[in-house]
Amino acid sequence: MKNFMDLAEKRYSCRKFSNKPVPQELVDQMIAAAAVAPTAVNTQPFKLWVMASDEAKETIRQVTDYSFGANNFIVVGARKEGAWTRSFDHHCFAEIDAAIVATHMMLQIYDLGLATTWVGYFNAAELKKRYPQMKDYELIALFPFGYAAEDAVPAPAHTKRKTSEELAEIL
Numbered sequence: 001m002k003n004f005m006d007l008a009e010k011r012y013s014c015r016k017f018s019n020k021p022v023p024q025e026l027v028d029q030m031i032a033a034a035a036v037a038p039t040a041v042n043t044q045p046f047k048l049w050v051m052a053s054d055e056a057k058e059t060i061r062q063v064t065d066y067s068f069g070a071n072n073f074i075v076v077g078a079r080k081e082g083a084w085t086r087s088f089d090h091h092c093f094a095e096i097d098a099a100i101v102a103t104h105m106m107l108q109i110y111d112l113g114l115a116t117t118w119v120g121y122f123n124a125a126e127l128k129k130r131y132p133q134m135k136d137y138e139l140i141a142l143f144p145f146g147y148a149a150e151d152a153v154p155a156p157a158h159t160k161r162k163t164s165e166e167l168a169e170i171l
């Protein structure tokens with residue numbers, strides 16, 4: 001079994017893709033990885049949309065400048081209705097749950113030898129207009145994914161990390 005840190009360090013935001021087709025079984029495995037993610041009180045208040053048709057892919061390209069030449073897209077939505085809400089402060093955990101799911105999927109993508117970038121900059125309102133089934137969801141992530149282009153490289157920001165001392169305080 002590989003060390004988790006190997007996978008975590010291998011991941012970077014890939015912004016250039018090859019046009020090599022992604023087998024359906026790999027997409028199925030991505031969805032399977034999402035399905036086993038933990039969610040608060042196991043409510044699983046999320047939905048994934050595989051944007052598979054030519055029309056769906058074209059719509060994605062219209063709602064964001066960040067499709068990076070990819071030919072495969074998945075959208076992640078969080079649904080407040082049915083999600084766990086903490087009684088002390090009425091905090092709804094739907095988006096947190098969906099972000100855990102999205103992170104599972106993102107790491108699975110790299111474990112399968114594929115690449116992606118978590119894209120938040122897209123016109124969610126426009127996407128919902130075109131796909132009414134997304135209406136009741138907060139669209140928290142768009143993943144353009146596929147095989148990385150041969151000359152794809154991490155952006156300089158990839159290695160700019162706060163130190164452990166800055167990030168973690170021992171109390």
Ligand SMILES: Cc1cc2nc3c(=O)[nH]c(=O)nc-3n(C[C@H](O)[C@H](O)[C@H](O)COP(=O)(O)O)c2cc1C
Pocket residue numbers: 011012013014066117118119120121122154155157158159
């Ligand atoms: C919630 C979230 C939203 C993001 N949105 C975008 C985006 O819209 N466009 C983009 O190019 N990168 C986006 N990123 C990627 C980040 O810029 C990237 O993760 C960060 O710069 C660190 O680089 P690395 O992923 O290569 O380690 C997003 C990442 C996260 C977690």
